[in-house]
Amino acid sequence: MNQELALVPQYIIQRGNKIQANVLSVVLGVLCLSMLAQIAIPLPWTPVPITGQTFGVTLIALMWGRKRALATILSYLALGALGLPIFAMGKAGFSFGPTTGYLIGMAVATYWMGFLSDQGWTKSWLRLYLTAVSGSIIIFSCGVAVLSLFIPTQNLLSAGVLPFLPGDFLKTLISSCIAFQAQRLKFSE
Numbered sequence: 001m002n003q004e005l006a007l008v009p010q011y012i013i014q015r016g017n018k019i020q021a022n023v024l025s026v027v028l029g030v031l032c033l034s035m036l037a038q039i040a041i042p043l044p045w046t047p048v049p050i051t052g053q054t055f056g057v058t059l060i061a062l063m064w065g066r067k068r069a070l071a072t073i074l075s076y077l078a079l080g081a082l083g084l085p086i087f088a089m090g091k092a093g094f095s096f097g098p099t100t101g102y103l104i105g106m107a108v109a110t111y112w113m114g115f116l117s118d119q120g121w122t123k124s125w126l127r128l129y130l131t132a133v134s135g136s137i138i139i140f141s142c143g144v145a146v147l148s149l150f151i152p153t154q155n156l157l158s159a160g161v162l163p164f165l166p167g168d169f170l171k172t173l174i175s176s177c178i179a180f181q182a183q184r185l186k187f188s189e
Contacts, residue, residue: 022068029060029072030079034086042089046159047098048147051088054139055171057106058113058132062122062179066114073110077103101146105139112138122183129176136168 036052043049061069080087080103081094088099113135121127144160151159 022071025064025068026072026075029056029064029069030076030086032056032060033072033076034084037086037088038090040088043163046163047150048102048143048160048164049088050164050167052171053088053106054136054168055175057110057139058135058172059175059179061110061113061135062117062128062132062175063182064114065118066111069110069114069117070107073107077107096146098147098150099143102139102143104146105142108142109135109138122179125176125180128180128183129172132172132176132179136172140164140168 033053033056036056039052041050057073060072063069064072076086080092083092085092087103113131116122116127116131116134121131140161144156147160148156
């Protein structure tokens with residue numbers, strides 16, 4: 001009986017440390033996304049800039065799994081909606097605009113990639129990369145769906161997809177490599 005009582009504080013300590021680690025991860029993730037969003041290249045023919053956000057979203061989802069990654073992305077979106085200037089090019093606030101679909105897509109893609117990560121898809125580099133590609137497809141799909149409300153249909157590919165493919169390919173490749181190496185280090189300990 002005394003041994004059981006001695007385990008209770010240890011459980012509470014371990015649980016508390018896990019909560020602190022999760023909160024710290026979410027805060028660091030929001031900071032990372034906020035900084036990556038400021039790496040933005042405006043394009044004259046589209047209202048959607050090239051940003052580093054998708055790199056951060058992909059990396060966070062692949063490495064942290066569904067729950068922690070989704071908490072990070074939703075916290076980021078909530079803080080931006082509440083007025084913190086953390087979206088691309090220092091934008092803030094909740095408004096329905098041409099980039100809203102991409103932001104929604106980030107949350108949906110995070111859930112999907114995190115789910116696949118939780119299912120073990122990140123143990124193989126190819127499956128991990130395909131997970132990242134599927135996340136990009138989700139972000140583009142949601143982004144273009146909303147963008148179609150703001151620009152003519154014939155301009156959707158040139159304004160919402162094509163200019164972003166080369167950079168997205170690189171961001172997906174690099175985030176997949178980093179996540180895979182981090183997995184290998186984690187499992188080798």
